[in-house]
Amino acid sequence: MYYQYDGSFPGFLSVVYQAYHDGTSHVEKIENKRAGSSLFGNEKIITSNIDHASSVINSFHQKCGSIAAHTLYYAFMAEQPEREMILFYYICTAFRHIGTLSVCRRDPWIQQVEKWSLKTSNECQRILGLLRFNELAAGMLYAIIKPDYNIVPLIAGHFTNRLPAEEWAIHDIHRHIAAYYNKKTLLITEITEPKHNLDYSKDEQKFRQMWCQYYRSIAIEERENPRLRRSFMPEKYWPYLTEMTADQTLQN
Amino acid sequence: MEIMEKLKILSDAAKYDVSCSSSGSKRKNRINGLGNAAPSGICHSWAADGRCISLLKILMTNYCIYDCEYCVNRHSNDIVRTHLSPEEVVGLTVQFYRRNYIEGLFLSSGIIKSPDYTTELLIKIAKTLRLKENFNGYIHMKGIPGTDSMLIYELGKYVDRMSVNMELPSESSLKLLAPQKTRSAIITPMQFIKNKLTERQEEKHLVKYVPSFIPAGQTTQMIIGASGENDRHILKLSEALYKKVSLKRVYYSAYVPVMTGKNLPALQVPPLLRENRLYQADWLLRYYHFSADEILTADRPNFDLSVDPKTNWALQNWHIFPVEINRAPYEMLLRVPGIGVRSAMRIRTLRRFGNLSYDELRHIGIVWKRARHFITCSGKYYGLRRDDPLLIKKILLSQKNQIIFKQFSLFEGQV
Ligand code: SF4
Numbered sequence: 001m002y003y004q005y006d007g008s009f010p011g012f013l014s015v016v017y018q019a020y021h022d023g024t025s026h027v028e029k030i031e032n033k034r035a036g037s038s039l040f041g042n043e044k045i046i047t048s049n050i051d052h053a054s055s056v057i058n059s060f061h062q063k064c065g066s067i068a069a070h071t072l073y074y075a076f077m078a079e080q081p082e083r084e085m086i087l088f089y090y091i092c093t094a095f096r097h098i099g100t101l102s103v104c105r106r107d108p109w110i111q112q113v114e115k116w117s118l119k120t121s122n123e124c125q126r127i128l129g130l131l132r133f134n135e136l137a138a139g140m141l142y143a144i145i146k147p148d149y150n151i152v153p154l155i156a157g158h159f160t161n162r163l164p165a166e167e168w169a170i171h172d173i174h175r176h177i178a179a180y181y182n183k184k185t186l187l188i189t190e191i192t193e194p195k196h197n198l199d200y201s202k203d204e205q206k207f208r209q210m211w212c213q214y215y216r217s218i219a220i221e222e223r224e225n226p227r228l229r230r231s232f233m234p235e236k237y238w239p240y241l242t243e244m245t246a247d248q249t250l251q252n
Numbered sequence: 253m254e255i256m257e258k259l260k261i262l263s264d265a266a267k268y269d270v271s272c273s274s275s276g277s278k279r280k281n282r283i284n285g286l287g288n289a290a291p292s293g294i295c296h297s298w299a300a301d302g303r304c305i306s307l308l309k310i311l312m313t314n315y316c317i318y319d320c321e322y323c324v325n326r327h328s329n330d331i332v333r334t335h336l337s338p339e340e341v342v343g344l345t346v347q348f349y350r351r352n353y354i355e356g357l358f359l360s361s362g363i364i365k366s367p368d369y370t371t372e373l374l375i376k377i378a379k380t381l382r383l384k385e386n387f388n389g390y391i392h393m394k395g396i397p398g399t400d401s402m403l404i405y406e407l408g409k410y411v412d413r414m415s416v417n418m419e420l421p422s423e424s425s426l427k428l429l430a431p432q433k434t435r436s437a438i439i440t441p442m443q444f445i446k447n448k449l450t451e452r453q454e455e456k457h458l459v460k461y462v463p464s465f466i467p468a469g470q471t472t473q474m475i476i477g478a479s480g481e482n483d484r485h486i487l488k489l490s491e492a493l494y495k496k497v498s499l500k501r502v503y504y505s506a507y508v509p510v511m512t513g514k515n516l517p518a519l520q521v522p523p524l525l526r527e528n529r530l531y532q533a534d535w536l537l538r539y540y541h542f543s544a545d546e547i548l549t550a551d552r553p554n555f556d557l558s559v560d561p562k563t564n565w566a567l568q569n570w571h572i573f574p575v576e577i578n579r580a581p582y583e584m585l586l587r588v589p590g591i592g593v594r595s596a597m598r599i600r601t602l603r604r605f606g607n608l609s610y611d612e613l614r615h616i617g618i619v620w621k622r623a624r625h626f627i628t629c630s631g632k633y634y635g636l637r638r639d640d641p642l643l644i645k646k647i648l649l650s651q652k653n654q655i656i657f658k659q660f661s662l663f664e665g666q667v
Contacts (some may be wrong), residue, residue, distance in 0.1 A: 130297070
């Protein structure tokens with residue numbers, strides 16, 4: 001059986017739901033519709049179904065534990081090619097070895113899933129620190145990121161706890177999705193038309209400069225160590241860091 | 253003076269303080285508040301020297317009535333002086349925090365008028381942040397030596413961490429280099445904090461709500477290489493501080509020769525490697541059940557800079573090695589060079605299900621290149637020379653990347 005779904009996590013779980021219904025041994029391929037090219041005409045197109053999805057994830061969480069559920073979700077968000085069948089295998093294996101999933105640690109596919117999940121968590125951890133908000137004229141805080149993995153939904157909660165009284169948005173310009181929070185509710189949404197001419201608040205430039213000044217003066221010259229810095233803060237993140245784009249003024 | 257200029261001067265003056273950690277506090281946000289604390293801390297950037305930037309680390313002022321010889325802010329030094337008002341400190345903290353530049357504030361200060369007066373200003377800042385701005389991010393403030401205990405207590409209610417710096421490892425060096433500071437002026441607030449924290453631990457069992465007091469504990473810092481103490485002396489002092497006043501961390505700061513003075517050593521470069529050895533030894537005290545006396549003995553009171561202290565200990569105590577991985581007690585596993593806490597725990601768990609084989613051992617996460625000389629696995633020795641510790645030392649030293657490794661682990665566990 002060939003399944004197609006919309007590429008979302010609930011969508012994927014809906015496929016899993018259906019697959020358990022159809023008999024897991026019949027699953028031959030699960031494909032993201034967006035990436036999907038191989039039209040054989042016999043795919044089963046699964047639409048995202050929140051009830052189905054939550055029943056899968058709830059029972060997975062309950063039976064296989066929160067670590068396994070976390071691993072599954074984070075590995076999915078790593079968005080690696082061909083992830084679906086491997087994650088499907090992960091789910092089946094976990095259901096088969098309830099309480100003893102750790103025994104399967106030597107299984108290379110299970111290891112693969114754990115590796116993906118770890119990569120996503122690591123990037124989340126990094127971005128929690130490296131994300132930079134800019135204040136727009138209307139007072140909203142706006143951050144641009146370009147992460148390797150799909151972490152916007154994973155880090156948004158951290159900022160709702162931290163900045164509950166602010167309006168803010170975190171925009172993944174690579175995937176065209178954003179987390180938007182309006183002081184009450186959080187929304188994960190697609191951004192089809194990015195805004196180009198951003199209006200920054202009148203103090204924004206001043207605080208950026210002060211931060212850059214601080215960044216420069218806090219380093220001890222006698223201990224300079226560019227290699228060490230790069231190992232902690234890879235260059236791919238620099239274009240979005242206020243302090244590393246120091247002398248560029250804000251583009252309007 | 254423009255605030256930009258103040259920021260430049262006062263952050264530059266604060267940079268020699270090593271700690272930038274934002275860990276250890278679970279402070280939650282309040283309704284419509286700003287910020288919270290992440291228990292394991294978050295690094296927001298890394299400076300050109302590779303150190304993690306987690307907090308806005310700054311001095312309230314670089315005016316100082318004291319004259320510590322090693323310090324740029326000393327009274328007799330002719331430099332531009334300035335002062336951030338409480339509003340300015342609060343504003344910077346809040347604005348930096350909102351933009352996710354920082355986890356919070358680390359405020360230190362030169363002493364104006366008196367220790368008490370200075371602390372009162374610090375209290376004002378902490379209070380404004382917490383009560384007026386509803387700020388629940390991380391706050392670390394300096395405990396000024398010689399401050400009245402009641403003021404320390406008041407400040408402690410609003411901050412997450414407090415640190416009173418030891419500065420120099422002995423009373424006599426203090427006398428020489430920081431004549432206005434005394435050992436007791438430093439130890440008294442530390443002791444006071446320790447007692448208050450213990451009191452609270454006890455109260456917690458009795459009453460439901462105990463008001464906050466320095467939830468992330470206290471730390472201190474010592475300058476290494478500005479005075480003549482040997483490594484053993486310093487390490488024993490740290491050990492005593494961990495035991496007697498339950499410090500969370502002792503930070504070591506290699507003396508950067510920014511000042512010249514008649515009592516200061518003429519160093520060309522800061523003793524970074526020595527500092528690193530102290531951090532490694534400190535690690536052994538806190539996580540590996542070593543005592544200072546074991547790490548450095550009276551007849552060898554200084555580190556062998558060429559090897560790390562754990563390997564050094566193992567080579568000095570060669571008669572104990574090699575140890576059998578399948579039988580050695582956990583505490584002994586911890587003492588094997590190349591085996592860390594995590595791999596020691598894994599060995600302990602896995603060997604319950606039967607002897608570990610060579611293959612399994614290789615996959616456990618130990619540094620094999622190092623560890624293999626010190627262990628046997630089911631009786632078999634995989635090292636090169638079980639009869640000759642000196643040769644083992646040579647082998648370990650010749651392994652490439654030694655220096656780089658040392659540099660990289662320098663700020664390990666900083667957060
Ligand atoms: S009291 Fe502190 S700021 Fe003042 S001179 Fe001594 S070390 Fe420097």
